[in-house]
Amino acid sequence: MNRLVLLTLQVLVAVALIGAWHIATTYQVLGDVKNIRFFFSTPVDVALKIWKFFVTGMIWKHLWITLEETLLAFVIGAGSGVAVGFWFARQPLVAAVFDPYVKMANALPRVVLAPIFMLWFGLGIWSKVALGVTLVFFVVFFNVYQGVKEVSPVILANARMLGMNERQLLRHVYWPSALSWMFSSLHTSVGFALVGAVVGEYLGAASGLGYVIHEAEGTFDVTGVFAGMVVLSAFVLIVDYAVTLFERRLMKWRPGPALNETPPKW
Amino acid sequence: MSNAAAQTGSPPREAIALENLSVYFGTGANAYAAVAKVNLRVASGEFVAIVGPTGCGKSTLLNAVAGLLRPAQGRALTLGRVVNGVTHEAGYLFQQDALMPWKTALANVAVALEVRGVARAEAEDRAQQWLARVGLAGFAARYPHQLSGGQKKRVALAQTLIRDPSILLMDEPFGPLDAQTRGLMGDLLLQLWQADRKAVLFVTHDLDEAIALADRVVVMSAGPAARIVSEHPIDLPRPRNVADIRLDPAFHALQRAIWNDLRTEVMKAFGEQGDGVLQAGASA
Numbered sequence A: 001m002n003r004l005v006l007l008t009l010q011v012l013v014a015v016a017l018i019g020a021w022h023i024a025t026t027y028q029v030l031g032d033v034k035n036i037r038f039f040f041s042t043p044v045d046v047a048l049k050i051w052k053f054f055v056t057g058m059i060w061k062h063l064w065i066t067l068e069e070t071l072l073a074f075v076i077g078a079g080s081g082v083a084v085g086f087w088f089a090r091q092p093l094v095a096a097v098f099d100p101y102v103k104m105a106n107a108l109p110r111v112v113l114a115p116i117f118m119l120w121f122g123l124g125i126w127s128k129v130a131l132g133v134t135l136v137f138f139v140v141f142f143n144v145y146q147g148v149k150e151v152s153p154v155i156l157a158n159a160r161m162l163g164m165n166e167r168q169l170l171r172h173v174y175w176p177s178a179l180s181w182m183f184s185s186l187h188t189s190v191g192f193a194l195v196g197a198v199v200g201e202y203l204g205a206a207s208g209l210g211y212v213i214h215e216a217e218g219t220f221d222v223t224g225v226f227a228g229m230v231v232l233s234a235f236v237l238i239v240d241y242a243v244t245l246f247e248r249r250l251m252k253w254r255p256g257p258a259l260n261e262t263p264p265k266w
Numbered sequence B: 001m002s003n004a005a006a007q008t009g010s011p012p013r014e015a016i017a018l019e020n021l022s023v024y025f026g027t028g029a030n031a032y033a034a035v036a037k038v039n040l041r042v043a044s045g046e047f048v049a050i051v052g053p054t055g056c057g058k059s060t061l062l063n064a065v066a067g068l069l070r071p072a073q074g075r076a077l078t079l080g081r082v083v084n085g086v087t088h089e090a091g092y093l094f095q096q097d098a099l100m101p102w103k104t105a106l107a108n109v110a111v112a113l114e115v116r117g118v119a120r121a122e123a124e125d126r127a128q129q130w131l132a133r134v135g136l137a138g139f140a141a142r143y144p145h146q147l148s149g150g151q152k153k154r155v156a157l158a159q160t161l162i163r164d165p166s167i168l169l170m171d172e173p174f175g176p177l178d179a180q181t182r183g184l185m186g187d188l189l190l191q192l193w194q195a196d197r198k199a200v201l202f203v204t205h206d207l208d209e210a211i212a213l214a215d216r217v218v219v220m221s222a223g224p225a226a227r228i229v230s231e232h233p234i235d236l237p238r239p240r241n242v243a244d245i246r247l248d249p250a251f252h253a254l255q256r257a258i259w260n261d262l263r264t265e266v267m268k269a270f271g272e273q274g275d276g277v278l279q280a281g282a283s284a
């Protein structure tokens, strides 16, 4: 499949969907246009709303808050996940003792914690960060635990034969292996950090993308809701792309079709 | 016993000695005796090759010498000391890939020195020299997944030899390579070994390779409870060339004699593990 053809088809899908949306909300085909507009807005209105978000500059503040919460949730969640994952993997007794509690905590749908976190940390960014941390922590924790546990026994034996002591094994073998597992789940964990932030904002906040969407919903402003969703999706895509770039830099030792090589041409 | 003790004290020291060595896997009624009552001595500077049917316990023997496995009975000695924990005098080239995939070829070799306290810059300098010696000067920046099977083995060889171990344990190091590359690797190994004769314990399933490289070929029996069936001194002249030595008439005589022993064991191993057809073929 040619790249250009693929791109054209992808754009066609968007044009068809938006076109159908436009026709249904502008011309009398499916029923009363006014009624349909109330529930679905129109593509032009949504586009104008997004345009207004950016020209008035009101959206930047919210984007920044959401980004800040996401980054904090990721850094704290990943940091503690790495530390605890390492600790559990190297101390089987600790892992065995805490196993049921870890499973229980992870089984809990995190949304129910949101009100508690608001009570504890207030309506500012920290309650959202806390929610994101509870999501990120477990993803990273399980991956790092796995990464340390599943180091290839041959690589480990070889490292021992090279004369490495425990500390050197940690640095040259366990740590890189754990990191590689952590980075393999990077997209998931950054995504979770973002989910935590937006859900937290949605449930109670004074700023952030989740708040923007929630505000619009409160006044039955469907245009505002759709505009907020489009901005949020774009934001997620950009964050995900940034993660991909970061990953490529860090994981260049891993075999992968995207690295160093151009894809084959048909 | 007193004889052995006297020997370990006086030079020339034996590089490796296995005394009544038995290794079991598992415990109790389920225990599997991989090797039983193996006695083997490797003099310092001697190149000994072990051949035997697959699964007989060749890797197990090397692991016991390396200190990665604890024997159930008997003991292994290296340079006269009883093996207890990892043997640091030994370098070990594993059967499987053992390079750290997150390090470049250069870093993989250099780390062998760094862990002994050599400064990074000097370690990398010497690692670069070793890479050149194994013919990989231009591949220092590559990661293992960017290297071919033969190149990975050469990096592993450099990683092992840069520490200058007095004992070299090699477990089918050229196993997965094609015939030409094996020949070249064999020559490279002989050339490096000729420079400062280390004691080598070399496991292979390729009898020709064993004869071409070694001073002595040891044939192991099929498992379980594998033991050493026979030992054959290889008195072919050195320095040798792996490709040319095969044309030597003496080579063929040795090959025939050793294969005679080996074939019996290989057939037995097939009988144990294979199906009825193979068993019938073996007993015929």
Ligand SMILES: Nc1ncnc2c1ncn2[C@@H]1O[C@H](COP(=O)(O)OP(=O)(O)OP(=O)(O)O)[C@@H](O)[C@H]1O
Pocket (backbone or CB within 6 Å): B025, B026, B032, B034, B052, B053, B054, B055, B056, B057, B058, B059, B060, B061, B095, B205, B223
């Ligand atoms: N960890 C283990 N637990 C149980 N059995 C084992 C274990 N490792 C090896 N064995 C058994 O011990 C025997 C000897 O294994 P070993 O790996 O030493 O064979 P080998 O001679 O090196 O074979 P190959 O030529 O195929 O590499 C085999 O029958 C194997 O199944």
Ligand SMILES: [Mg+2]
Pocket (backbone or CB within 6 Å): B058, B059, B060, B095, B171
């Ligand atoms: Mg083996």
